[in-house]
Amino acid sequence: MISPRLASAALLGAGIAVGTITDVVPVRRPVLRGGYVVLEADMHVHSFLGDGALWPWDLAFEARRKGLDAIAITNHNQVLAARIGRWFSRQIEGPLVLVGEEITAPAYHLIAVGIEEAVGWRSTAAQAIEEVHAQGGAAIAAHPTRSYQGAYDAAALRALDGAEVAHPFAYSAGMQELRDFFSRLALARARPAPIGSSDYHVFSSLGLCRTYVFARQAGERGLVEALRQGQTVAYDLGGMPHGDPELIRLLGTPPAPPADAPSIAVLARLGWICSWLGALGLLLFRGAGDRYSISTPIATTKRETML
Amino acid sequence: MSICARLPWSDDARVALRPAAAYDELSRGPARTPFLVRPLLFALLLGLVLALATAGRPTLRLVLGGALAFSFIPALQVASIALSRAAFGRSGIPLLLAIDLHFLGHLPWTAWLLFVAAFASFTPPEREYRLWAVILWSVAVPILWSRVICWHFFRRVLGMGAPGALAALFVQIAIVWGSILAFFLLSGQLEPRILSGQ
Numbered sequence: 001m002i003s004p005r006l007a008s009a010a011l012l013g014a015g016i017a018v019g020t021i022t023d024v025v026p027v028r029r030p031v032l033r034g035g036y037v038v039l040e041a042d043m044h045v046h047s048f049l050g051d052g053a054l055w056p057w058d059l060a061f062e063a064r065r066k067g068l069d070a071i072a073i074t075n076h077n078q079v080l081a082a083r084i085g086r087w088f089s090r091q092i093e094g095p096l097v098l099v100g101e102e103i104t105a106p107a108y109h110l111i112a113v114g115i116e117e118a119v120g121w122r123s124t125a126a127q128a129i130e131e132v133h134a135q136g137g138a139a140i141a142a143h144p145t146r147s148y149q150g151a152y153d154a155a156a157l158r159a160l161d162g163a164e165v166a167h168p169f170a171y172s173a174g175m176q177e178l179r180d181f182f183s184r185l186a187l188a189r190a191r192p193a194p195i196g197s198s199d200y201h202v203f204s205s206l207g208l209c210r211t212y213v214f215a216r217q218a219g220e221r222g223l224v225e226a227l228r229q230g231q232t233v234a235y236d237l238g239g240m241p242h243g244d245p246e247l248i249r250l251l252g253t254p255p256a257p258p259a260d261a262p263s264i265a266v267l268a269r270l271g272w273i274c275s276w277l278g279a280l281g282l283l284l285f286r287g288a289g290d291r292y293s294i295s296t297p298i299a300t301t302k303r304e305t306m307l
Numbered sequence: 308m309s310i311c312a313r314l315p316w317s318d319d320a321r322v323a324l325r326p327a328a329a330y331d332e333l334s335r336g337p338a339r340t341p342f343l344v345r346p347l348l349f350a351l352l353l354g355l356v357l358a359l360a361t362a363g364r365p366t367l368r369l370v371l372g373g374a375l376a377f378s379f380i381p382a383l384q385v386a387s388i389a390l391s392r393a394a395f396g397r398s399g400i401p402l403l404l405a406i407d408l409h410f411l412g413h414l415p416w417t418a419w420l421l422f423v424a425a426f427a428s429f430t431p432p433e434r435e436y437r438l439w440a441v442i443l444w445s446v447a448v449p450i451l452w453s454r455v456i457c458w459h460f461f462r463r464v465l466g467m468g469a470p471g472a473l474a475a476l477f478v479q480i481a482i483v484w485g486s487i488l489a490f491f492l493l494s495g496q497l498e499p500r501i502l503s504g505q
Binding site: 003004005012015016019020022023048050051053054055057058061062065075076077078104105106107121168171172198202203204205208237268269271272275276279280282283284285286287 | 314315316317318319320352355357358359360361362363364365366367368369370372373375376414417418421424425427428430432433434435436438491494495496499500502503
């Protein structure tokens with residue numbers, strides 16, 4: 001009879017093999033509307049080497065799987081992972097990976113996109129935005145809920161390029177604070193960019209909230225320029241579109257994120273179940289090489305004190 | 308005998324349920340697991356959990372990438388065992404056997420991680436905040452359970468007295484969690500959060 005451990009190892013191996021076979025990354029074709037290239041982007045993504053779980057190169061693959069044309073890797077107060085991600089994605093002709101940073105200061109969190117060097121967090125919000133612009137980047141207020149709004153004085157609001165109006169935070173805390181801040185921003189400057197971002201760290205929320213960027217050209221510069229000029233549309237979690245009404249009209253119904261073909265989805269689920277059960281079996285059942293004496297069955301011995 | 312009692316339970320399961328008796332028996336035998344295999348398997352399991360929880364499929368790319376990324380955790384644990392054994396150990400047990408036996412005590416963490424992977428896979432991304440609530444409430448179980456196992460490991464395997472085992476527990480926490488905190492502190496990711504009280 002086959003040992004439970006051997007069966008578990010076989011299940012695990014089969015699960016990983018099936019999972020790897022189903023690792024099909026769909027090909028993206030550019031969407032053209034009214035003379036613009038419409039890029040689906042997630043401008044707030046964290047990576048390993050920071051407090052994100054995935055390597056920068058894995059983010060490039062996962063972004064493509066989620067139907068994203070561009071991501072900005074925005075680790076807290078550093079740009080190393082973003083640079084690695086950009087280099088890798090260029091090698092595989094993957095999605096645009098922009099070098100970014102979540103400038104994390106005690107009073108504000110600011111997304112810098114399209115920069116090269118890390119921007120210091122000890123300056124005021126207005127000074128940080130100025131430095132982002134000096135590097136040719138765009139500055140976006142990250143999850144500007146009430147506790148993060150205080151640092152944005154009149155000068156900072158005038159200089160900001162955009163603000164997150166859609167963020168997973170709103171699923172638990174509501175979206176009114178994000179809407180209110182965007183309204184304040186729209187009063188302070190003309191045509192701010194509404195942004196939808198996932199603030200991805202781990203699990204499956206990459207691209208959950210996304211920004212439709214209307215760029216004149218598809219490259220990094222074109223995308224950053226579009227952000228600076230407010231040529232974006234984002235849907236908040238209430239389904240309300242934000243952005244220039246003409247761009248909203250051009251976009252029409254937002255395209256649904258890509259889904260696996262039914263056969264691939266079934267195989268992927270099968271791989272998941274096999275590998276999960278296999279891993280559990282390997283942990284729980286003894287193999288031939290294990291040392292433990294079987295003279296003391298696990299369920300028949302007296303309960304011992306733990307300490 | 309019940310079916311449960313007749314099943315060929317692994318050393319990991321026995322250590323998890325009866326740490327003192329299991330470690331007493333295990334530390335008498337020679338190490339059969341090849342060099343550092345258990346720490347490597349633990350890293351691979353971390354990679355598997357990451358792949359299952361993020362992409363919903365165990366691709367080799369994500370499993371190996373996750374294992375590489377989080378291999379610092381078993382590496383720090385190996386360092387902490389080596390240091391504790393040198394500083395407080397009295398049993399003279401070979402280091403490799405000590406490391407092997409220590410990683411046998413990881414079932415509370417590995418089982419919890421598999422539970423999290425399953426929960427994450429069936430939680431839609433827009434409900435992720437619920438997942439975090441479950442994680443924060445349930446993580447107390449592996450933390451406390453693994454401390455109990457470690458206590459018995461230090462006492463039974465490394466032959467420490469109660470003060471030594473307590474010090475070794477502290478050293479282990481300081482090395483593993485202290486290193487992670489130090490990384491975030493030195494890379495400027497933690498200080499602003501401390502200053503803002505978040």
